[in-house]
Amino acid sequence: MIRVVIAEDQKMLRGAFASLLAFEEDIEVVAEVPDGEQAWNAIQLHLPDVCLLDIEMPHINGLELAENIRHAGLPCKIMIVTTFARPGYLQKAMAAQVEGYLLKDEPIDYLIEAIRRVMRGERVISTDLAAxxxxxxxxxxxxxxxxxxxxTKKGMTTDDISNSLFLTRGTVRNYLSTAMQKLEVDSRQQAVAIADEKGWL
Known part of the structure; x- marks a missing residue:
């Protein structure tokens, strides 16, 4: 029996994954959770064979969770499911040695077979992501x-960042200004958007 933890913040999609996997005789969903923090607790509690993780979740995102799992030395296989075909995200996933990286619009049969394949020791990446x-x-x-x-993406102002990191406001502004110059944009919001799109945040 392949024991699976599902971490997905969209309730409808999470429920759909769980319901469809439940039809498979060799797969058991031991937990389904809406955020990374609950996922981390569930993974430590259940020690599943496979962790099915969304990337963008509250508290701890899927890539950070994958790194936590690896650093803790847990033996579970990690599969990332995402709507984002961002090279930066995929590079981070590969660095965390995930076994699967799939787009959410893949057919459910593809997901089910991918779970079985990673349990056989294979690595599965959606064809559209491989490029x-x-x-x-x-x-x-x-x-x-x-x-x-x-x-900044979290909504923190220069003063917030300054107080949080014990830096002067001028130092914070300098870092942000340099980032904007490197990304060739006119505002910190544009810099956040580009860095986020490329999977660097």
């Missing part, structure tokens, strides 16, 4: 600049 592996674009942002944009 993204060859489209790698180096991230020009430093770790600090990336952090500034990530916090």
């Amino acid at each position: 993204a592996l060859f489209m790698k674009e180096d991230n020009p942002l430093s770790e600090r600049e990336t952090e500034m944009l990530r916090l």
Whole structure:
């Protein structure tokens, strides 16, 4: 029996995954959760064979969760399901050594067979995503600049970031300004949008 934890923040899609997998005699859904934090708790509790993770979830996203699983040395297979064919996301997923990376619009039969294939030791990537592996674009942002944009994406102001990281407002503005120059945009919101689209945040 292949024991699966599903982490997906869209309730309807999460329920659909669980219901369809329940029809398979060799697959058991041991938990279905709406965010990364609950997923991490469920994974540690149930120690599933396969973790089916959405990328963009509250609290802990799917890629961060994959890294947590690897750092903890848990033996479960990791499958990312996403609506985003972003090269940056795929590169991060490969770095976390995930076994599956699938688009959500794949047929359910493809997902079910992919679960069985990763249990046999294979790696499964949606055909439409495979091309993204060859489209790698180096991230020009430093770790600090990336952090500034990530916090900006969360709605934090210059003062918020300054207080949170114990930096002067001028230092925060300098990091953001450099990030904007590197991405050739006129505003921090545009910088966030581009960096996010490329999977760098």
